[in-house]
Amino acid sequence: MVKINGVKVQTEGRKPWADAPPEPIPGQRRKRNGIYPGWDSPEKIQQCLHCTNPDCSGRCPSKSRKKVGxxxxxxxxxxxEKEKRLRYHELIDHYGVNTTVITRWKKELRGKGEK
Incomplete structure (x- = not known):
């Protein structure tokens, strides 16, 4: 029961996921994340119900993924010291890394010298 401008208004909430069957429908495919299409996990539902964002659109942005590699x-x-004495290819042989690593290390040295 809610009072709006002095008038009592009866409100009724409905949980759209309440009608979802507990088991998957035969022949229905799962998404890669393991959730059935159109169904949200209980955690996502609770997060949405307790959302404090004033501009909520009903869909929360996903968390940014860490760079994998x-x-x-x-x-x-x-x-x-070795960089001053050895040539580029000698550095590669000495440390056993590829050219991009040596190049990055040289850039890091230049960056440290400027600061």
Whole structure:
């Protein structure tokens, strides 16, 4: 029961997911995330019900994904001295890394020198 401008108004809430069957419909395919099409997980439903965003559109943006890939090889402590004495390909052979790693390490050294 809600009072609007002095008038009592009866409101009724409806949970659209309440009608969803507990088991999947035979022949219905699952999405890659394991949720059946058109169904949200109980966690997403609770998050939506307790949303505090004033401009809520009913669809929360997904979390940003972390960059997946190889971890960057950190620059060795002796690289500044070796970089002065050895040539580019000698550095590659000495550290056993590819050209892009040596190039990145050289850029990091220049960046540290400027600061």
């Amino acid at each position: 190889r971890p960057r090889i950190p620059m060795p402590e002796d690289f500044p």
